[in-house]
Amino acid sequence: MGEIEWKVSPRLDSQKRLGKLINQHYNGARELEETRAQPVAWVSTMSPSEILWAMDFCVQYPEAYAATCGARHVAHAHCEITEMHGYERHLCTYCRNSLGSTLGVLEGQDIFEPLARPDFLLVTNNTCILITKWFEHLSYYWKIPMVSIDCPVLLSGVDEREIIDHVKDQCLDLIKLLEGFTGKKFDYDRFKEVAGNAKRSGDNYREMINTSKNVPVPATFFDIMGHNFPNLVLRHKPETAEHYELMNAELKQRIADRIVSMPDIKYRLYWDGIPYWVAIRELSEKLQSLGMCLVISSYFELFAFDRNDPFDPLEGVAANTALSYFSRSVDYKAKFTEQMFKDFKLDAGIFAYTIGCKSGSIGMHYISDYVNKKLGAPMTIIEGDLVDETFYNVERNNMKLQALAEMLEAKNK
Amino acid sequence: MEKILDKFKEFCMQPYDRAVEWKDAEPNRKVIGCIPMYFPEEILHAAGVLPVTLYGSDEPITMGEHHLMNNACHQVRSTFDSLLKGKYDFLDGVAALHVCDQVRFFLEVWQLDHPFPFFHEMWRPYRLDNTNRPFLTSELKRLISHLESFTGTEITIEAIRNSIGIYNESRYMMRKLNDIRRERPGIISASDMVCTVTSSMLIPREEHNQLLRELLSRIDNVLTPEDQRFKMVIIGHLCDAPDEGLLNLIENEGLSLIDDDFITGGRYYAVDVNPDGDPIESFADYYMNMIPCTTYHYVDCWRGDSDKYSPYADYTIDMLKKGQAAGIVILRAMYCDPFDMEFVLLRERLKEENIPFLALFIEKGSGSMEAVRTRVQAFVETL
Structure with missing residues (x-):
């Protein structure tokens, strides 16, 4: 599977545009610290943010902030602050980063580019129930209101329609509460407009993911992982859909021009779990040295939001939340992963166990065994953490990756 | 008995x-x-x-x-x-x-x-x-x-009502036994109390009720010497039965455990299901009126206009006051996210109220009992 006839260009032009979008978002939010021209909401990933955007909120994501802090190697300092306040080390480090930076700001400590101070909190529990507790503590420290949306797992025997309606009823409660909070009537026309923008963004995001089916892949997992940010944080804006249009055009052009972003690709790999933001460089360098290219991950599914509907925005946002990948059973995820291996022509899988993420970790053994048994693809489970580098053991994980490469080599002999 | x-x-x-x-x-x-x-x-x-x-x-x-x-x-x-x-x-x-x-x-x-x-x-x-x-x-x-x-x-409404009656009787008797423990510390040890409740979940309930009835009919005749130990409530929201040896150690070191919030204790028998009316609605009421649980989200606490931030802590403090206890022993299970988060708020509330507490991490099958003993002894000395 040597790629010697392909040109190597690691850098995507779209990276610059992504950087600009991210900076604009955070700088704009920080300006609000001064002007308070718009209310600021902190929101969990799977929440129906479209409702807040339609109410002209500036929406910030503590999870995205944690990922940034992890990548910049500043999260551990935030996590340490929480330990001083009695939080246990094994708790989710996204949560600890968020609470630590909050406590740091409130105590006047020097905190890395903190999010704009929130006026309101919105959380949905289909990722895990810990996240509701996390937001309760944010509410406690910031002394601001929060709303929690209860979103059941898609259990066997439960009607999907019933779960969508369950979420929808809570969205209506949220709208009513926000009308009281802002003193403004909810604007359904604006809601439709937001949902329309989000739908175009979501459709283009899906297309971006699908370009990775190409052999060889025009951009690796590491190249496109940051591009989930716009569809999460900015999908309500028309320029986000445009960003993905340009991104997709660039990826297609790379395919046409026979450009890849990594040399000597021997194997196409799957990544399961949230990335170890603290170890991106170590992982990408090690994998590249072994000829292993990370192609795709179910992680991208968490940011798909592809059920938005401008004609029925309430139904769309409720369905996004109710039917998200987070809400799916282990059985569903195992079968979905198997299908990804087929669609993206994958050779092996890396499962990223995260000590602080119980919900993401407990089913990993089953999923990796399932796909291994079905397809014979070798798998490895590495250990680490999303943002706290003190949990990451480079040597141990490198040995596991080396062993995976050896298994693939032996299999292909 | x-x-x-x-x-x-x-x-x-x-x-x-x-x-x-x-x-x-x-x-x-x-x-x-x-x-x-x-x-x-x-x-x-x-x-x-x-x-x-x-x-x-x-x-x-x-x-x-x-x-x-x-x-x-x-x-x-x-x-x-x-x-x-x-x-x-x-x-x-x-x-x-x-x-x-x-x-x-x-x-x-x-x-x-x-x-x-x-x-x-x-x-x-x-x-x-x-x-x-x-x-x-x-x-x-x-x-x-x-x-x-x-x-x-078919599961008839009558059958459900009948079962609710049997389980309510069970809970009522356990509450009564716990009331006696609170009023007459030492009459039943914490580990015996846990076994009483745990066993109810392992055998036919009718049989357990019969044994409980007998126990309650005899308990008045049991003489208990005056308990010189410090009265304590023990909490921790554990999902399993706490270790018998651990409870005995705590009680042998000068603390008398008079109430708890275990699922093999107070959490299990605190609230009945309404035997009348539509059983489905009765169970819905039951879940909505249960004693505070660290996994729940209590909407009223988080709308920005309430001083309450830990119904669980409030419940615990009420338990302490009701039993006129001197403090609280908190058992913490490793890797229990909901409780570990709640613990931070609980600790705040206990400090606000100047309530002495001892928090112990426990993991069955590991950890040194002697280390626990030392911590309990040190805690007793502070009281």
Whole structure:
């Protein structure tokens, strides 16, 4: 599977545009610290943010902030602050980063580019129930209101329609509460407009993911992982859909021009779990040295939001939340992963166990065994953490990756 | 009284022997294992099924580790270990309410790896208010319908009411026993109290009620010397039965445990289900009116206009005041996210109220009891 006839260009032009979008978002939010021209909401990933955007909120994501802090190697300092306040080390480090930076700001400590101070909190529990507790503590420290949306797992025997309606009823409660909070009537026309923008963004995001089916892949997992940010944080804006249009055009052009972003690709790999933001460089360098290219991950599914509907925005946002990948059973995820291996022509899988993420970790053994048994693809489970580098053991994980490469080599002999 | 308490202890030491015996006594009898906590056992009982609660074991976990990640709590890993060792082979099914993230994901793996003829997961909304109540009632109806198709028998309203009556009587007697413990410290040890409640979840409830009735009829005749120890409440929201040796150690070092919030204690028997009216609505009321649970989201606390931030802490403090206790012992299970988060707020409240407390991390099968003893002794000295 040597790629010697392909040109190597690691850098995507779209990276610059992504950087600009991210900076604009955070700088704009920080300006609000001064002007308070718009209310600021902190929101969990799977929440129906479209409702807040339609109410002209500036929406910030503590999870995205944690990922940034992890990548910049500043999260551990935030996590340490929480330990001083009695939080246990094994708790989710996204949560600890968020609470630590909050406590740091409130105590006047020097905190890395903190999010704009929130006026309101919105959380949905289909990722895990810990996240509701996390937001309760944010509410406690910031002394601001929060709303929690209860979103059941898609259990066997439960009607999907019933779960969508369950979420929808809570969205209506949220709208009513926000009308009281802002003193403004909810604007359904604006809601439709937001949902329309989000739908175009979501459709283009899906297309971006699908370009990775190409052999060889025009951009690796590491190249496109940051591009989930716009569809999460900015999908309500028309320029986000445009960003993905340009991104997709660039990826297609790379395919046409026979450009890849990594040399000597021997194997196409799957990544399961949230990335170890603290170890991106170590992982990408090690994998590249072994000829292993990370192609795709179910992680991208968490940011798909592809059920938005401008004609029925309430139904769309409720369905996004109710039917998200987070809400799916282990059985569903195992079968979905198997299908990804087929669609993206994958050779092996890396499962990223995260000590602080119980919900993401407990089913990993089953999923990796399932796909291994079905397809014979070798798998490895590495250990680490999303943002706290003190949990990451480079040597141990490198040995596991080396062993995976050896298994693939032996299999292909 | 001692004989009855010994019997309860025996049931806890051989937790499933009586269930196997019951099942084998007549053809077509079914036993369903319930994962702690809060599963509506009354509905299983009304279907003619014997519900038994699965508490894992104290044995070293030798097989469960290979199927679950090591950030799962002991209760989850130990229960899975027991399953793999064949200890649950007598079960016809497993049922659980999604009480936390770990139960939610571990259950799915369980059923996928080792399917049972009957398997039921139930969602109890974490935010319980009138908007979410219809989903809860729908889940209760789904349980009834699933059980009916599994057993082939209709579960009538009368049968559910009858079962509610039997379980309410059980809870009433346990509350009464706990009231006596609070009023006459030392009359029953904390470990005996735990065995009394735990055993109720392992054997036919009618039998347990009979034993409890006998125990209560004799307890007035028991003489207890004046208890010189410091009165304490013990909490921790554990999903399994706390270690008997640990409770005895705490009590032997000068603390008298007079109340608790264990699922094998106060949390289990605090609230009854209304025996009248529509049973589905009664169960919905039950879940909405339960004593504070660290997994719940209490809407009223978080709308920005309330001073309350830990209903769990408030409940605990009320328990302490009611028993005129000198402090609180907190047992903490490793890797219990909801409690670890709540602990930060609980600690705030206890400090606000100047309430002495001792927090101990516990993990069955590991850790030094001597280290615990030293901490308990040091705590007693501060009182």
